[in-house]
Amino acid sequence: MKAFDLSLYLVLDPDLCAGIGMVETARLAVAGGATMVQLRDKHAGTIRMIETGRALKQALDGTGALLIINDDVEAAIAIGADGLHIGQEDMDARKARAMVGAEMILGLSVESEVLANAVDPDLIDYTGVGPVFATPTKADHKQPIGFDGLARLVKASPVPSVAIGGLKADHVAEVFAAGARGLAVVSAICGTPDPEAATRRIAAEIRKARA
Numbered sequence: 001m002k003a004f005d006l007s008l009y010l011v012l013d014p015d016l017c018a019g020i021g022m023v024e025t026a027r028l029a030v031a032g033g034a035t036m037v038q039l040r041d042k043h044a045g046t047i048r049m050i051e052t053g054r055a056l057k058q059a060l061d062g063t064g065a066l067l068i069i070n071d072d073v074e075a076a077i078a079i080g081a082d083g084l085h086i087g088q089e090d091m092d093a094r095k096a097r098a099m100v101g102a103e104m105i106l107g108l109s110v111e112s113e114v115l116a117n118a119v120d121p122d123l124i125d126y127t128g129v130g131p132v133f134a135t136p137t138k139a140d141h142k143q144p145i146g147f148d149g150l151a152r153l154v155k156a157s158p159v160p161s162v163a164i165g166g167l168k169a170d171h172v173a174e175v176f177a178a179g180a181r182g183l184a185v186v187s188a189i190c191g192t193p194d195p196e197a198a199t200r201r202i203a204a205e206i207r208k209a210r211a
């Protein structure tokens with residue numbers, strides 16, 4: 001499996017990125033220091049996921065940033081993405097791993113300590129832990145866990161974790177203090193007037209937190 005850096009993980013949202021689009025948003029964010037980019041489009045079918053995913057792959061090529069596909073295993077394989085991210089209600093981890101093979105990065109969302117404890121490190125490479133805060137970006141999100149909950153779930157997770165949910169540049173220090181390897185953000189970058197500058201601000205906080 002490829003080495004991966006969870007520190008500044010952009011999750012794309014087609015509605016929030018509507019102005020300049022997901023591909024341009026990703027390009028700017030990676031120029032600003034995003035280390036991973038997830039294509040998450042709950043309304044796109046596999047054909048559209050593949051189309052957008054291929055454009056993203058081309059935009060990210062040579063940058064070192066990795067491309068992760070949310071939920072659609074068929075699209076992830078067709079795109080030749082670096083990884084697949086699944087939720088608890090999506091495909092079963094064992095089946096997903098069997099389909100993507102050993103090389104692809106496989107991430108799983110966990111919203112509780114019980115779920116974090118149940119993660120099989122032979123199948124899953126990282127966990128997405130949250131939501132730390134309530135967020136309008138995901139209408140059906142689970143109960144927010146706060147930074148105390150984040151620390152507990154990170155500790156329970158047998159693989160590295162990235163925090164998600166309502167996170168901004170101001171939260172970076174607490175995210176790393178809780179033991180997470182990084183933060184996953186949507187609205188802190190997507191749809192902002194200057195996605196590259198917004199990403200740079202977060203990246204600068206990450207350098208401080210890690211120093």
Ligand code: TZP
Nearest residue numbers: 135137138165166185186187
């Ligand atoms: N999963 C849990 S919260 C969330 C997802 C996809 C959305 C996070 O969006 P934002 O805008 O960074 O709060």
Ligand code: MG
Nearest residue numbers: 071086087090
């Ligand atoms: Mg899902």
